[in-house]
Amino acid sequence: MKHTDFHIGLTFMDCTGWWRCTDVGTRTILAIRLDHDDPHWYEGPPYILKEEVFDEEDIARCHLAVEESIRAAVHAAHTSAHPGFPHEVVIRMMDIRHAHPYPHEGVLRFDRKRPDGEVPHPFAGRKEADSWVVELYLPFQGTYETMAERDFISLPRATPDDLRGRASGSVGM
Known part of the structure; x- marks a missing residue:
């Protein structure tokens, strides 16, 4: 709408x-x-x-x-060029998300695009020492990473074109 x-x-x-x-x-x-x-x-x-x-x-x-x-x-x-999320990945992401209360829910709303073209999906956040980190799933690789919250929010939001580029392998990987 x-x-x-x-x-x-x-x-x-x-x-x-x-x-x-x-x-x-x-x-x-x-x-x-x-x-x-x-x-x-x-x-x-x-x-x-x-x-x-x-x-x-x-x-x-x-x-x-x-x-x-x-x-x-x-x-x-x-x-959509998005590869989706396998069932076991969804379960893991939800378990981690519910295990760590995170006050910046808006950070988790949007996938971002890294300079190398990868499109990480944020699913949880947690405190490490005096700063926050974001838990990420990389759907095209099927792997997990963490990134400092400040670094993650500085990345541009991923667009449908970014997903198509990543899916086709036309980005520098």
Whole structure:
């Protein structure tokens, strides 16, 4: 969806479930999760439920119907150069992520591109001495690494073109 598709009261879905838009800002929206049977949960504003912020990245992954969501997922699966994550990798990443509380969740939202063209996927962070490190999975190599948080956030965000370049081997590896 696009930001202009939203209005207060609009019901929409993302990969986590159904939401109701409660506010439309300049570049973000606010919404409450629709996961209660009792309609009193949804009275407001102010709302009993926490309003969540959806930014440009989140908005692009929203849909008005399940069918739209399925079509988008199938299209992404057919057009993305990302190799995906094997089951055992997902389990390991989730175990590590839950074992170490990390206060900078936004760091984990975006894959980055290293100067050598590799596209590391951040999945957890942990404190080492007086600084933070980010746990990374390298999906094209099937390996794990860590990187200083300050170094990781200084890398550019990976784009679909970066993934295609890495998948084709056209980057300096």
